[in-house]
Amino acid sequence: MKLYNTLTRSVEELKPLNPPEVTVYTCGPTVYDYAHIGHWFTYVRWDLLVRTLKAAGYEPAWIMNITDVGHLVSDADEGEDKLEKGARREGKTAWEVAEFYTKDFLDEMKALNILEPTHITKATDHIAEQIALIQTLEEKGITYVIGDGVYYDTSKFPQYADFARLDLEEQEAGKRVDFNPQKRNVSDFALWKFSPKGQQRDMEWDSPWGVGFPGWHIECSAMSMKYLGETLDIHTGGIDHIPVHHTNEIAQSEAATGKTFSKVWLHSNHVLIEGEKISKSLGNGIRLPDIIARGYAPEVLRLHILESHYRSQSKFSWDSLEAAKNRLDRWKQAAATRWQEPNLPRTNDDISAPDFEEALTKTLADDLDTVHALQLVDKVADKALAGAVCGACLDSIVEIVEDSLGIDLTVANITEAQEQLIAEREQARADKDWKKSDELRDELLEQDIALRDTPHGPIWSRI
């Protein structure tokens, strides 16, 4: 299996530490607001990574975190954290805000048929681990304490700029934000923040340095190492995480252990809406419920997401969502022919389920080439619609598509009563009673069964 590794900026053969296990850590959402489709582009892609690992014979151990504390509104470590801010906005406690949006996230994740990770870990459940990791860093002399918290001294980690290929000198010269003047270096970041004096936060904990809360980056280091060990096989996240969050994770983890933190880093590119990135200020954050409200099933969005490569900057539009819907409908029509074997001449020359599975797996294992994987399904659908795939083969193929791509093509058989209607219509047609045959067709249509007449007899599909 080959993947594009951000660490080396090249496509590499995956070499897990302890095969067949593959450890995967995915940076999850900060639960202070609803997820928009940009999030779902990313998480569907990592779901596909895990499915592909399984198909390739690996046994993925997949951790996704939930950031429910400590994500400050600014990377300059200024301001309050997002949960507390969300709480003030909604008149709730930070705990209530986190719970609400976590549940919403998990519900939508399920709706999109994203596999359940091995563990979903909340930052607030792992405060002790985070404190312990900060202590380790402190013992190694790479932290320092200033007025508002404990900081990581990035000058003590010479490789700091390597991962993101940052030019720290340039950044310093061109910096656009003020930063805490007590910090030793612009790139230094908070490991632990003190609760503001005289202010009661919803979320705060005792620590060796004082009451406060963890910085944003430390949770991922602490939790990934707790569940998956000191060196991960694969770490995933949004492309935006490269310069700060992942850079800081590497600095924390590798300074603490002296080992490589993750062998492979995967980054999902952003999706644009009308040529612009999704952001709060533009108000273009389309959500899954918006898509459902327009009559598109979640799986349509899922298919649309798979229509572009995870490393390319994708575009979202309602037109392309409509195209994805049509494509999916066509696949389902093809899948429905599995029940109709007697009507069709089965040649079954060139499509066998094992061959299809092998081709699909091979394509996906090539750096998650979903674009061409979908093309393989198109080809099978063509043949099925032409009646050239046997019912049992389609059963297997539908299952393979479900497992590999997470797209469910299962189509229920029609009832005996419906079958009877089709038979009656055939009789009417034989009698050239076109009025009756059209009425029967309309009756079936009301039951969401569409008919098309082929040289081999009528073929139905669900609409």
Added chain:
RNA sequence: GGCGCCUUGGCGGAGCAGUUACGCAGCGGUCUGCAAAACCGCGUAGACGGGUGCAACUCCCGUAGGUGCCUCCA
């Protein structure tokens, strides 16, 4: 200001130095009670200007436009 990336037909979106990407939409034909499908075929895409090749959408340089990061962000 610094560092990147992108620019493909009506839309989405790939590969490739010389053979059809694919999907959606469209057009013509065969077939057809009608409808739909199926089958056959079509539209002669590659931002612009140079360059290197026998040959460039596909490599190099430049121009234009767009966009991402260096704040938050998937």
